[in-house]
Amino acid sequence: QVTLRESGPALVKPTQTLTLTCTFSGFSLSTSGMCVSWIRQPPGKALEWLALIDWDDDKYYSTSLKTRLTISKDTSKNQVVLTMTNMDPVDTATYYCARILLQGGAFDIWGQGTMVTVSS
């Protein structure tokens, strides 16, 4: 059974750096074609794609956020980490991680999401 679970702080202050961890099971990120992505959703708003890392450690970022985002993986721990710098209240959202079987393909399995509020 494939599962993903997001973890991280529920509250961060403006200008701080957010670090989120996606811990997954049921697949290996060293398998050719496998990818893990981060997507967010502000309250009452649409989904927004953020970043992706693939089995070969190639990384891709949203063009509008790429200067603030870093994605990395620890294959031995089955974890993918996303950091977002200089947090702002507009970054308040539920952050999801999701699996992709082949780059270009769909997000077939999602975590339950973690809500992050940016406030002083």
Next chain:
Amino acid sequence: QSALTQPRSVSGSPGQSVTISCTGTSSDVGGYNYVSWYQQHPGKAPKLMIYDVSKRPSGVPDRFSGSKSGNTASLTISGLQAEDEADYYCCSYAGSYTSYVFGTGTKVTVL
């Protein structure tokens, strides 16, 4: 990269069919056969309903179907049921630089 355009809401009575459009550009929807659709109930994570324009994952009812023409993709729900009431999002691959773009979302109401 601009979000794909979806109608804000669609509605139908039980048993009817509804279609949700998803309009992009030749750089995303029109350029790749990598359009997917997600169903999201309130407070829940999105669920994959359609991938690669028209393919259904195992367990998704065949009432859900997808298609694409030019820069516009569509999701059709036939035989609408109460449990289909949810938000629906389209998503398209947009190349190795931009990667992915989501739609604006559509709320489906079962009357």
